[in-house]
Amino acid sequence: MRKKDIFKIYLTIGLLVWSCLNGAFAKAQSPSTSKKFKVVLDAGHGGDDSGNRGNGYYEKNIALDIVLAVGAELEKQKDVEVIYTRKKDVFIPLATRADIANEANADLFISVHCNSHSSQAKGTETFVMGIDKNEKNMRIAKKENAVILLEDNYEERYAGFDPNKPETMIGLELMQEEYLDQSLNLASFIEKEFTSAVRRSSRGVKQGPFWVLHRSVMPSVLVETGFLTNNEEGRFLNSNAGRVKMAKAISTAVTNYKKAIQATESITVAADAPVVNEPVRVEKSKIYKDVTFKVQLAASKRKLETKSYNFKGLKNVSRIKDGRLYKYYYEATSDYTLARRFLQDAKVKGYKEAFIVPFDKSNNKLQLKQVLK
Structure with missing residues (x-):
């Protein structure tokens, strides 16, 4: 095979690889995907x-x-x-x-x-x-x-x-x-x-x-x-x-x-996300007076012990009776930024449908939209 032909083959392969990588990068960057x-x-x-x-x-x-x-x-x-x-x-x-x-x-x-x-x-x-x-x-x-x-x-x-x-x-x-x-x-x-x-x-x-x-x-x-x-x-x-x-x-x-x-601002964790060598941006605390944020993990007719072994290793789980159901919540904080981190922890543990719920001082459920206004 002539050197000229070999060069053409390598050039073609190179262009194909570049095209695939460029397409994959564009797809990753495109909000529509x-x-x-x-x-x-x-x-x-x-x-x-x-x-x-x-x-x-x-x-x-x-x-x-x-x-x-x-x-x-x-x-x-x-x-x-x-x-x-x-x-x-x-x-x-x-x-x-x-x-x-x-x-x-x-x-x-x-x-x-x-x-x-x-x-x-x-x-x-x-x-x-x-x-x-x-x-x-x-x-x-x-x-x-x-x-x-x-x-x-x-x-x-x-x-x-x-x-x-x-x-x-x-x-x-x-x-x-x-x-x-x-x-x-x-x-x-x-x-x-x-x-x-x-x-x-x-x-x-x-x-x-x-x-x-x-x-x-x-x-x-x-x-x-x-x-x-x-x-x-x-x-x-x-x-x-x-x-x-x-x-x-x-x-x-x-x-x-x-x-x-x-509206719960669910956080998706990308396990395969590339590591970027940039300083970690620390979000400021967002304290809401007289409001407690909890992460709801599940709702069930079963009354479970709030032990970590029942909740995939998560600690600080609480239980609230709501009508005929028991609802299970992870952590409690007045800092919404911290609540979002707790939500991320829950999702990493496998609670993909978890979401943040705010409560007032009397432990009454509030609308998250209204609280965050």
Whole structure:
């Protein structure tokens, strides 16, 4: 091989390497490539599973139309990525729906459905995962879980879970304890939008043993947008205007939830970040009189000892009973700068969904936005 040819080869390789490195550097510097807020939207039922047929309507079609409209609204935001479990009339197993969200490492999972009843019952309701023995909630969970029976290998895939036997629902442990508080928060945002923006009747935020929520490992909700069996609600949900309004309410709720989460100024730790030999900039203390900042780690029905072995080695953990839940907090300080460091410590330990919560002198929870004004 001639020297001239060898030179050309090395020159080509050099240019390719430079191009790759330059592209990687540009990508790292570009704000548009920062981590997006991922939302998985799940339209209930589909394909051979029509969902409920109240008043002759098709739940699967209404749920899909609402989900697509929600996605269209959210996709207008550059920092949001929308992932769909289905975008057409096909049957997707429940386990697959949750797996899609888990594999995407999503920030939220939202499953949309329509309700039914033998009476003229009406109203929206948004569920989070939980073992609630309330008969009405169990009935709804049983109905939505029953789709499992349409799958050929359901006994193997769902490890003996039988949606026709309520006692097997109780066997579903609350796998989402780390995300329960965030799920409740999102559910509240959604129900608030349904009542204030769309003027719908709300049956509130509830807990139920839904398999698709049990399986997903992120804040997750199942939204019942209304009863197709109710004459007025059925007509509303089956109308294009009704579906658009419900979709707008859900998308607004997601946006408000995202803003609330971002208001905590969560700190992402880049494990592979390059070491820069520059003086470390020490942030000044930001003391807020009569305010105590704590880092919320988790919310659970379980009353745990606040020992470090229960919290991945973190010390100075406190427990507060809030309604039916115990909430666990790490550290306590009136210095917001220090609180942010504590938040970073918690995230490094694995509490990726941790966030800062401010309290007043009487230990009442405050809004972080208001405190930081």
